[in-house]
Amino acid sequence: MLDRRLVVVTGKGGVGKTTVAAAMGLAAARAGKRTVICEVAEQERITQAFGLPAAGFRETEVAPRLHAFSINPEDAKQEWVRRQLHSGALSALLSGSRIFQYLTAAAPGLAEVVTIGKVWELAQLERRTAGSAPYDLTIVDAPATGNGLALLRAPRTYADIAKVGPIRRHASAIDSFISDPSCTAIVAVAILEEMPVNETIDLEGRLRDELGMGLSGILVNGVLTERFSAKEAKAIEALEGAGSAPAREALAAALTARIRTRSQRSQLARLRRGTGAPVATLPFVLRRELERKDLETLSHELERKL
Amino acid sequence: MSVAKLIRRKEVVICAGSGGVGKTTTSAAIAAGMAQRGKRVAVLTIDPARRLADSLGLPELGNEERQVDARRLEAAGLGGAGELWAMTLDAERTFDDLVDAHAPDAETRDAVLSNPIYRELSRAVAGSQDYMAMEKLHELHQDGRYDLLVLDTPPTRNALDFLDAPARLSRFIDSRSLQFFRAGSRAGLGLLGKGTAALFSVMKRATGVDLLQDLASFFNAFGDMSEGFRERARRVDALLGDSRTTFLLVTSPRAASITEAAYFSHKLRDLDLPFGGVVVNRVREQVTARPTPKLESELAGLLGHKLAGKVARNLDDEVRLAERDARNIGLLRDELGRRPMIAVPELPGDVHDLAGLAAMNAYLFGDA
Numbered sequence: 001m002l003d004r005r006l007v008v009v010t011g012k013g014g015v016g017k018t019t020v021a022a023a024m025g026l027a028a029a030r031a032g033k034r035t036v037i038c039e040v041a042e043q044e045r046i047t048q049a050f051g052l053p054a055a056g057f058r059e060t061e062v063a064p065r066l067h068a069f070s071i072n073p074e075d076a077k078q079e080w081v082r083r084q085l086h087s088g089a090l091s092a093l094l095s096g097s098r099i100f101q102y103l104t105a106a107a108p109g110l111a112e113v114v115t116i117g118k119v120w121e122l123a124q125l126e127r128r129t130a131g132s133a134p135y136d137l138t139i140v141d142a143p144a145t146g147n148g149l150a151l152l153r154a155p156r157t158y159a160d161i162a163k164v165g166p167i168r169r170h171a172s173a174i175d176s177f178i179s180d181p182s183c184t185a186i187v188a189v190a191i192l193e194e195m196p197v198n199e200t201i202d203l204e205g206r207l208r209d210e211l212g213m214g215l216s217g218i219l220v221n222g223v224l225t226e227r228f229s230a231k232e233a234k235a236i237e238a239l240e241g242a243g244s245a246p247a248r249e250a251l252a253a254a255l256t257a258r259i260r261t262r263s264q265r266s267q268l269a270r271l272r273r274g275t276g277a278p279v280a281t282l283p284f285v286l287r288r289e290l291e292r293k294d295l296e297t298l299s300h301e302l303e304r305k306l
Numbered sequence: 307m308s309v310a311k312l313i314r315r316k317e318v319v320i321c322a323g324s325g326g327v328g329k330t331t332t333s334a335a336i337a338a339g340m341a342q343r344g345k346r347v348a349v350l351t352i353d354p355a356r357r358l359a360d361s362l363g364l365p366e367l368g369n370e371e372r373q374v375d376a377r378r379l380e381a382a383g384l385g386g387a388g389e390l391w392a393m394t395l396d397a398e399r400t401f402d403d404l405v406d407a408h409a410p411d412a413e414t415r416d417a418v419l420s421n422p423i424y425r426e427l428s429r430a431v432a433g434s435q436d437y438m439a440m441e442k443l444h445e446l447h448q449d450g451r452y453d454l455l456v457l458d459t460p461p462t463r464n465a466l467d468f469l470d471a472p473a474r475l476s477r478f479i480d481s482r483s484l485q486f487f488r489a490g491s492r493a494g495l496g497l498l499g500k501g502t503a504a505l506f507s508v509m510k511r512a513t514g515v516d517l518l519q520d521l522a523s524f525f526n527a528f529g530d531m532s533e534g535f536r537e538r539a540r541r542v543d544a545l546l547g548d549s550r551t552t553f554l555l556v557t558s559p560r561a562a563s564i565t566e567a568a569y570f571s572h573k574l575r576d577l578d579l580p581f582g583g584v585v586v587n588r589v590r591e592q593v594t595a596r597p598t599p600k601l602e603s604e605l606a607g608l609l610g611h612k613l614a615g616k617v618a619r620n621l622d623d624e625v626r627l628a629e630r631d632a633r634n635i636g637l638l639r640d641e642l643g644r645r646p647m648i649a650v651p652e653l654p655g656d657v658h659d660l661a662g663l664a665a666m667n668a669y670l671f672g673d674a
Contacts, residue, residue: 013325014558045562144325146460161423194658196326227620232613239608246595247604250621253593257620259654286626 001216001306002028004185006123006178007139010148011189012199016221018045019298020189020282021141026299027306029066033136036067036122040115040143040151044070050292059122059132067135069122073111076118077104083128084166112154113171120174123183145203152178152186153211178213185216190271192220192264201274215277217306220268223281226261233258280305307646308672309336309554310343312582313454316552318447318545319582320457322574323556324566328587328657332556332650332670333458334362334392335663338379339671340454342386348451349392350442351458362392362660369395369403371446382660384667391452395438404441408534418531423524436460436468444542469546469577472539476532552582557638559589559631568641583646585670586635590628591651597622648672 001007002024009021018039025037025046036059037046044054047070050062057075062068082091094100104110121128123138142148155178159171178184186207190200200218207213228236236251243251272279282301285294313319313336321333330351337349348371362374371391379385402419409415418424443457460468545551553574557567567584574581595601597618605614639647650669657666 014327014560014563018562195330227616228613232616235609235613236617243604243608244601246601247608249593249595250597250601250605250617253624254617254620256654257624286623286630 001185001187002031002033002137004181004183004216005125005136005138006119006184007137007216008119008142008148008152008178008184008186009139009189010142010145010186010203012191012196013144015189015191015196017144017189018043018141019295020187020219020221020302021139022046022049022295023282023298023302025066025137025139026063026295027303028137028139029063030299030303032065034065034067034133035137035139036069036135038119038122038138038140039068039070040119040140042070042072044068046070046141049295071115071118073114076114077110080114080117084170109150109154109157112151113158113174116151116154116178117170117174120177123177145199149203149206149210152207152213156211179211181214181216186213188215188218188277190218190220191222192267192271194267197267197271197274200271204275204277215275218271218275218277218279219302220271220279220281222284223268224257224261224264224284226265228254228258228261307583307648309339309585309648309670312554312646312648313340313552316454316550316582318443318455318457318548318551320443320459320546320551320553321556321585322459322553322570324563327556327558327563329556330458331657331663331666332554332585332587333456335657335666335670336554337392337454337456338374338384338390338660338663339667340456341379341388341390342384342667344387345453346389346451347391347454347456348446349390349456349458350439350446351392351394359392359394362390369393378660383664384660388453393442395442401438404438405531408531410531414531417526418524421524436471439468440472440542440546441538444538444545447545469579472542476536476539547579549580552580554582555584557584557586559586559634561634564634564638567638571642571645581645583648584638584642586638586647586649588652589635589649590624590631592628592632593621593624595621596625 007024009017009024011017021037025035028035039046044056046068047053047055047060047062050068052060052062052068055062055068055070057070057072057079059067059069078091078095081094082088085091085094119138119140122135125134127134142151155171155174159168159175162168162171188200188203190196204215207215233255236254239251241248268279268281280302282298282305285297319333319336321329321336323329333349333351337347341347350371371393374390374392376385376389379390384390405418405424406415409418439457439460443455446452446455555567555570555574557563571581571584601621602614602618605617608614609617635647635649648670650666653662653665657663
């Protein structure tokens with residue numbers, strides 16, 4: 001997976017896409033790849049996790065060989081206009097135009113197309129940004145399923161609309177790149193609950209049916225260790241409320257944990273049955289914030305599993 | 307605190323929050339709870355993953371509201387005097403309906419519906435769903451068939467983006483851009499003002515001429531409807547700020563969603579929108595026992611050393627999880643001041659059916 005030029009990480013909200021993207025970035029950088037992680041939600045959680053100030057629309061090194069970049073549609077749009085026009089003066093004219101501002105602020109899908117356009121630019125061996133070195137790997141921490149699909153679909157939509165001309169050429173180039181499984185891997189992050197599993201199964205189907213793309217892999221986050229065997233659970237149940245109040249509380253917590261891990265196990269089986277892409281699991285890490293050392297732990301886990 | 311009290315006398319409840327915090331289930335649970343309390347309620351979701359349909363045990367939801375079978379509600383312990391209706395939005399269908407409603411004549415309607423830009427944009431793009439959510443909400447409210455509308459909001463890239471959707475669309479088809487494109491397509495560059503002509507040629511260079519012509523005809527077709535859109539955008543805005551509307555923030559106790567909830571709450575205040583309170587889902591309940599040596603030796607007496615050790619370590623994890631949640635909730639409470647907060651504990655199973663909604667309601671409606 002890390003041998004592609006671009007990895008798009010998507011999945012239902014709250015499943016830990018940013019965590020997985022960051023851990024993946026660490027693993028790739030450790031393997032010697034010059035790597036960049038793009039955030040598109042303007043939250044800058046990657047730089048935060050590394051204890052650094054926000055990167056903004058700049059390639060910022062957060063660890064050896066690992067960079068962070070935060071794409072906001074406004075900067076991406078301006079960069080795109082400058083590049084299309086090959087002229088600072090002309091692009092200033094456009095950017096200063098109220099009509100242009102209205103149109104582009106409101107044009108549905110424009111934010112998506114310039115965002116994925118910037119991701120694409122970062123992933124190119126011949127960078128268009130003056131003075132910037134190419135990356136071996138670009139990882140994008142993409143939005144949740146529906147919006148993630150919109151991001152992947154946007155270049156095709158714009159290419160279809162434009163039919164000919166520079167937008168058509170540019171959008172088609174992006175579309176070919178993200179549709180080519182040897183260049184781009186699309187990865188779904190999931191957790192073992194009913195809705196996220198449904199959504200992952202749904203995502204694979206929609207990628208295939210609507211975009212003709214496939215999932216390269218499914219990373220299952222937050223997998224609990226099965227601490228108690230069936231026999232042990234029986235032994236605990238057999239106590240039937242014996243012991244002091246704290247002991248009873250501890251025993252009840254153990255039985256609840258057993259219910260949770262069993263439910264996870266059946267969701268994992270359902271996910272495997274419902275999808276065709278390879279599934280890898282990552283352990284649950286109790287954390288307050290996205291922290292560097294947790295990311296390191298996860299990145300080693302990923303290295304083993306990918 | 308009960309949700310019923312928070313939303314008393316409200317006609318529109320908008321559940322906002324980041325992804326994965328249980329907005330959809332919370333919306334459905336609130337709707338079911340209010341129906342149980344005698345209201346005629348409709349819950350609207352635009353989620354394409356059809357999660358709400360799953361939650362309500364409906365095979366599929368269309369662009370029209372469908373009533374949830376009273377017997378199913380009864381069986382789940384949610385039976386009551388009211389009615390529960392649910393729908394998801396099919397963005398394209400709704401948009402077509404809208405064009406149909408606003409077009410002055412069949413010719414204009416067909417011109418818009420067959421325009422390639424319209425086709426692509428109405429079908430393919432995430433932003434149009436935000437718009438349709440607001441639009442449908444407004445339409446159902448106008449319609450007056452329901453006592454209460456509960457809106458489950460789309461996961462947007464940026465917090466409350468969807469609120470601005472009608473205004474953005476209205477700006478998009480704003481008369482100035484229209485005049486510009488209409489002039490460009492009809493008269494040619496010669497007749498335009500000097501500045502506009504220059505701008506037009508720059509845009510042509512940036513975009514390619516075909517796109518520009520399609521855009522021009524798109525705007526031409528849309529031109530006669532722009533007033534209708536502007537008017538609706540204005541009315542949606544009025545509805546959002548109305549005292550009969552309230553926003554509930556939904557969050558999980560995890561750090562990332564707490565941060566986002568705090569951000570939302572500021573944003574709601576900045577926008578001067580009616581903010582009812584916060585629902586925190588899936589909170590790990592406080593554990594009073596601690597894995598002390600004393601407890602461990604008692605457990606060892608009951609279960610043997612090996613299993614007792616596991617039980618103690620598991621308890622330690624539980625304690626830490628509950629502490630994490632309590633700390634994060636405390637941070638949010640500091641942000642919220644006196645605004646009400648309702649905590650729903652982590653339930654043993656996933657909440658994805660009516661029985662799950664009933665279990666949630668024991669906490670949401672303070673009946674537990």
